[in-house]
Amino acid sequence: MRKLLKYLKHYKLESVLAPFFKLLEATFELIVPLIVASIVDDGVKGGRGASYVVYMCLLLVALGVVGLISSVTAQYFAAKSAVGFAKELRSDLFKKMQSLSYSQIDKIGTSRMITRMTSDVNQIQSGVNLVLRLFMRSPFIVFGAMIMAFVISISVGRVFAITIAILCVVVFGIMLITIPLYKKSQANLDKVTASTRQTLVGVRVLRAFCKEKEEVDDFNKKNGALCASQKFVGLISALMNPLTYAIINVGTIVLVYVGGLEVNSGALSQGDMIALYNYMALILVELIKLANLIITVTKSFACAGRVSEIFEMPSEISCDAENIENAPHAGEHFIEFKNVCARYSGGANALTDISFTVEKGQTVGIIGGTGSGKTTLVNLIPHFYEANEGAVCVEGDNVNELGDEKLRNMCGIVPQKAVLFRGTIRQNMQWGNPGATDDQILSAIDCACAADVVASKDGGLDAYVEQGGKNFSGGQRQRLTIARALVKRPEILILDDSASALDYATDARLRANLRKLDYAPTVFIVSQRTSSIRNADKIIVLDDGKIAGMGTHEQLLESCQLYREIHYSQYEKEGA
Incomplete structure (x- = not known):
């Protein structure tokens, strides 16, 4: 995948602005729980009056509006970068395919080349889009929330740290398992595409020899293999959400218990407890997004490897200086x-x-x-x-x-x-x-x-x-x-x-x-x-x-x- 990042060189500004505006939006989101805590502790319990509560609520609305503008702007730049990336990649991939010798094209297969040009490039484009939007935002909010928890209470912050550590192990473990499975799934997709193309190209011959049933059986066999591989990798990927929910819910239970003890002892205010709960909810939402990002990126890495295989193929039609020098010339x-x-x-x-x-x-x-x-x-x-x-x-x-x-x-x-x-x-x-x-x-x-x-x-x-x-x-x-x-x-x-x-x-x-x-x-x-x-x-x-x-x-x-x-x-x- 690293080798393909050169196709973002014409979209450097957009690739910087997209995560920048996402980080700006994330910063506003991290401030919101603190404002809510201030409303509870200072406005409601502290007796600063309704005017203070209204002022803080208007501040929340302003943060929401600015966050929305930042999010839309980031989405625009991310989409522009991803679409441009895919356009440049597809163009160079097409040129590379044009430069391959007849024997190399025969060896790869037309259907496989079409899959790489369409399905694989589209998957990589989706990965680039999500990475620009979420790769910095989600970790920023997750670790930002943890830091804010430590600022509010060190003992509660430890709950956040342990929860996030367990989540990282689960997420990256699933990612390592699914990358080879996605590669296998795309290879099965190649076979289905090849079978479909062969049937469409040779349909007259198939009908002339009454071989429709055999072709249908062969297609169903390959389609079944594709279905089985996609089902299995889908099952592994589907574990991401329930596992993260379960871990977050356990973390929330521990948070409420430890936080409750701290509130009873007077070490924490009720507003701080509400802020900590909101931070845990923020982590839950972002980890769901991060899980989807990991799944998409995993697919993108698998597809990027398949596309890179084409780029890395040495040209059989070369202009090797030594071979030319030693080759006999005519006169x-x-x-x-x-x-x-x-x-x-x-x-x-x-x-x-x-x-x-x-x-x-x-x-x-x-x-x-x-x-x-x-x-x-x-x-x-x-x-x-x-x-x-x-x-x-x-x-x-x-x-x-x-x-x-x-x-x-x-x-x-x-x-x-x-x-x-x-x-x-x-x-x-x-x-x-x-x-x-x-x-x-x-x-x-x-x-x-x-x-x-x-x-x-x-x-x-x-x-x-x-x-x-x-x-x-x-x-x-x-x-x-x-x-x-x-x-x-x-x-x-x-x-x-x-x-x-x-x-x-x-x-x-x-x-x-x-x-x-x-x-x-x-x-x-x-x-x-x-x-x-x-x-x-x-x-x-x-x-x-x-x-x-x-x-x-x-x-x-x-x-x-x-x-x-x-x-x-x-x-x-x-x-x-």
Whole structure:
């Protein structure tokens, strides 16, 4: 939690003023019992008259009004600080998530990241708000009341001291027990969120395989675990109030007994006894608030630890100077892979000893079986993943030192899963080129064979796109994502199996249009079809993460058995 306090730096003044006004309010509250004692001893019993009583009552009203103003002011500054803190924290957390590599995001899980961004940050915000309001006020009143008790009577003050000491043991004991329990509860919440997200994303598949009952059972199991953990931690936390009430009530009984003896002996006045009882009542109220503060802070600490885990994750995509210095560099080639090995999260190599060169403007086809490393290979070019060994170089520079923003501005990427974003078609097309004109957009759409898609929608380029492009078919989404990449006019165009939902005729037209582009990008086409890459300047055949063959279509038919098998199996199907 300490590491996250830096997000209050822009709210230093508010973070000081909030507890200051709360302490001011608390000071007035501590004065009230003394005024009441004075009314009883001096005004009623002392014979100073009704005017004195009225004066002291008006003083009580004034203290109440000033205390109210102080409380409202403190609430305002505390809320402003907490909301600002959460805003800054959420912003930096989002930036950190954006900087994580694909493998780290996969390892954490999307649902867990969403929980940390929403539920955890909100819980921390509540903790900051309550701390600014109560962390100094409640102890100030508790110990202030004890000090005032000692001023009035040392023997009665000992009762206060013993009561408060026992209460501290109970409160902090419960806090130490509940912190790990809240962490476990939040982890169970992650599982419930993940299950919900998986069901919503894969609802069509679930229904197609009639797996609704199994998913419901799995969800109920995880939901039951969440309920059990929350119930248990709630039970422990619920002990706070009855235990504090019991201790305070016992303390009050002892107070009345000892105070009564002191009044009978003349060591205490009746007004002093009333003041001491009021101080004990004040302690009771503040300890209830303190108990709620402890519970909230306990949750906040647990959530802060989970958020800090994200911040403390080392970036797998780094610019380590020593590694860059020792890595081999390319020279005259536009793109070069030099003895590249890549693996995911310490597992076996996804790519092993990959070496090839690509000249500017060339088209490179990449083909291979499922899991052969095709996507991993092209993901190394825009630095989505980092090579564990060897070097990937663009224009003679290692991608580690080019800078991700510069490198990715050079690339236009069409991933396997075609993703469109909520908005209009025009807004989606302008992602890579915000200043693109309608003519440029329509030209790219025409090149991607998507002109009929736009024409079929009411509003044309202003047609609405739902989240994920769910109001478009798979083939339409693929063509629009290709068009979006073309609007950017990238130097490097990566098409990662991006025509899988297109028929052969549309795929052929798309490839022909790409060859006619006026700016001649360097194109990487990942495909399962030999027909999609047969006209490429160079074809790389991958098998289990290694290069099984490289050359043109005709050369590979003669020299690469795997490529030959893939081609003729498809040729026979197409012929059939």
